[in-house]
Amino acid sequence: MHFSTVVVTKACPVAKLPGCATLRFSQLTLSDHRSDGGLSKADRLLAMLFLSIALVLRVLLAYHFRIDSDEPEPLHVVWAWTQGLLLYRDIFDNHMPVFQALSAPLFHLLGVRADIVLPMRLAMIPLFAATIWCVWKISVSIFSPRIALWTALLAAFIPPFFLTSVEYRADDLWTAVWLTVLTVLVAGRATVGRAFTAGLLLGLAFSVSMKTSLMALSLGLACLGTVLALWFAGCRIEARRFILYAVAALLGMITMPGIVVLFFVSHGVGPQMFYCVISHNILSRVADRSWLMKSATRWLALLPIELFGVWLIWRWRETIALRSRFTFIFMAGAFYYSTFLFLWPLREPQTRLPFYPVMAIIVAPCLLWFADPLLKRTRVFSFILPALIVAAEIALIDRAGSPFTNNTTDKIGLIANVLTLTDESDYVMDSKGETIYRRRPIYYMLDRITKRRMHRHLIRDDIPDRLIETRTALIATTPRLPRRDVAFITNNYLPIAFRLRALGKTVRSGDEKWESTRFDVVVPGRYTLVCASGKTAGLLDGTEFDGPRELTAGSHTFRQTAGAGRTVLIWARAIERGYSPFAEIEPDKMTQQD
Numbered sequence: 001m002h003f004s005t006v007v008v009t010k011a012c013p014v015a016k017l018p019g020c021a022t023l024r025f026s027q028l029t030l031s032d033h034r035s036d037g038g039l040s041k042a043d044r045l046l047a048m049l050f051l052s053i054a055l056v057l058r059v060l061l062a063y064h065f066r067i068d069s070d071e072p073e074p075l076h077v078v079w080a081w082t083q084g085l086l087l088y089r090d091i092f093d094n095h096m097p098v099f100q101a102l103s104a105p106l107f108h109l110l111g112v113r114a115d116i117v118l119p120m121r122l123a124m125i126p127l128f129a130a131t132i133w134c135v136w137k138i139s140v141s142i143f144s145p146r147i148a149l150w151t152a153l154l155a156a157f158i159p160p161f162f163l164t165s166v167e168y169r170a171d172d173l174w175t176a177v178w179l180t181v182l183t184v185l186v187a188g189r190a191t192v193g194r195a196f197t198a199g200l201l202l203g204l205a206f207s208v209s210m211k212t213s214l215m216a217l218s219l220g221l222a223c224l225g226t227v228l229a230l231w232f233a234g235c236r237i238e239a240r241r242f243i244l245y246a247v248a249a250l251l252g253m254i255t256m257p258g259i260v261v262l263f264f265v266s267h268g269v270g271p272q273m274f275y276c277v278i279s280h281n282i283l284s285r286v287a288d289r290s291w292l293m294k295s296a297t298r299w300l301a302l303l304p305i306e307l308f309g310v311w312l313i314w315r316w317r318e319t320i321a322l323r324s325r326f327t328f329i330f331m332a333g334a335f336y337y338s339t340f341l342f343l344w345p346l347r348e349p350q351t352r353l354p355f356y357p358v359m360a361i362i363v364a365p366c367l368l369w370f371a372d373p374l375l376k377r378t379r380v381f382s383f384i385l386p387a388l389i390v391a392a393e394i395a396l397i398d399r400a401g402s403p404f405t406n407n408t409t410d411k412i413g414l415i416a417n418v419l420t421l422t423d424e425s426d427y428v429m430d431s432k433g434e435t436i437y438r439r440r441p442i443y444y445m446l447d448r449i450t451k452r453r454m455h456r457h458l459i460r461d462d463i464p465d466r467l468i469e470t471r472t473a474l475i476a477t478t479p480r481l482p483r484r485d486v487a488f489i490t491n492n493y494l495p496i497a498f499r500l501r502a503l504g505k506t507v508r509s510g511d512e513k514w515e516s517t518r519f520d521v522v523v524p525g526r527y528t529l530v531c532a533s534g535k536t537a538g539l540l541d542g543t544e545f546d547g548p549r550e551l552t553a554g555s556h557t558f559r560q561t562a563g564a565g566r567t568v569l570i571w572a573r574a575i576e577r578g579y580s581p582f583a584e585i586e587p588d589k590m591t592q593q594d
Helices: 040-065 072-083 097-110 119-121 125-140 146-157 157-162 170-186 192-209 212-232 240-264 269-279 289-301 302-314 318-342 356-380 384-400 411-419 448-455 463-469 483-492 572-576
Strands: 475-478 493-497 500-508 517-519 525-531 537-540 549-551 552-563 567-571
Touching: 040 125, 040 146, 040 157, 040 525, 072 097, 072 119, 097 119, 097 170, 097 192, 119 411, 125 146, 125 170, 125 356, 146 356, 146 384, 157 356, 157 384, 170 192, 170 212, 170 318, 170 356, 192 240, 192 572, 212 318, 212 567, 269 384, 269 475, 289 302, 289 318, 318 356, 356 384, 411 463, 411 475, 411 500, 411 567, 463 483, 483 493, 483 500, 493 567, 500 517, 500 525, 500 552, 537 567, 552 567, 567 572
Parallel strands: none
Antiparallel strands: 475 500, 493 500, 500 567, 517 552, 525 549, 525 567, 537 552
């Protein structure tokens, strides 16, 4: 465990540069502790301006930025919490539960609404603010206040970090906790209590996401690397105290996950939780020796570059405390990214979120330092360069997702249609909880991991059977479904709105004669018959058709006597609530966010 102040058996004095007290960054020594920290009035005003812009952008994007399929997914789990359903038993989720459980009170307070994703995004703003505050706190413990301020501002507007963190996702809390762990470890004197607090926070991160194993590995390697760097510098850490810190951190780390696991075990769903959170997420490639060897080789290939970075840090003429802090942050970020890049089986954009702020702490001060001599020669104000970089970041954010263009209407419209067409007791077949407020007829959500397990026959694909058993009348987002299931749905459901299909099928095409037509009903339900020209008439199963009728599974006949154009059998409620199988529907284009 690395802390900002370590107990050593040999004093390590501050190294001096010839002709100056310490190495200078942007006209301030890194050890400058003046009350103003060298911050000019322009720095302060620009910081206030950019932070205000960040807040405005966050609010605008919360209501206008396109909705990722990963956002309704946890909200569906949050809805389950508010309905008294027990996670892992009554509803599937392959994530740890703390983020969703913490979201439940606000979700309940907001009520049932089609645009629920948008106000829930606003709850991510405090997490974003906490992350940026941690960047500043870590930076100010190593660099001057001015460098720390601009580092935090540059970190805040990194485009992929800014835009991804707008979305409602557990990774926002996960990232904030990760930065808080780093802050605790480097921004204060080493004590057993601080070690326990860091472990407690790391345990909280585990309770948010099991991807914290990536963080824990990175932290462990960073601690080891920092200790070795201190050893090579001639400093020794007392083994007894180091072990004491490690034990305290370990005890803290198991506390929160232990409480979470005990809760579910006490409710009799321990095995289900283990499967959902652990077993389900382990992909076969992780056990593939060839893949592991190739990945490990690539990971090791980056090690010399990382060690060179550490060597450069220890060439820095500053106190041992500052060098060890910077070494720890550098190695935590470097090992996180290299492990994610080469050893992590799923390289999803949101898993990079914790890396961006740490990258800013490493890169931004160096950038400002190297630019400082040029600024002095050209007599340009020192705040010009970082301000221009932040402005460029804002421009890139606007280009990637304009805050003034509403790209949420299609996904919100889908939820609104489902709420209009169904009651609370109805099942809706979606892929990942896109409809939020309705249960799926199947237990699993159809993300990439589940589809891979289905493809390898590790999970039985019983979707058609469950659709029949639960009399599911609505299907949402078919492109994620396996091909066999798509064929079943195409034959038994008709499109009535964007990404929405209702029970039904074509009984007679427009150019067929009025003769007795035989058709099969697979999913029993309450159906009606309509034609393109309006109402139709005829004999259904030998009796006069006079409106919606319950049809059982099996073969049926219809002899049409009135009505022109294509005739379809359709779920009666869709017609009764204003939907039509003949309506023009917006073309569905699957994107990376789907």
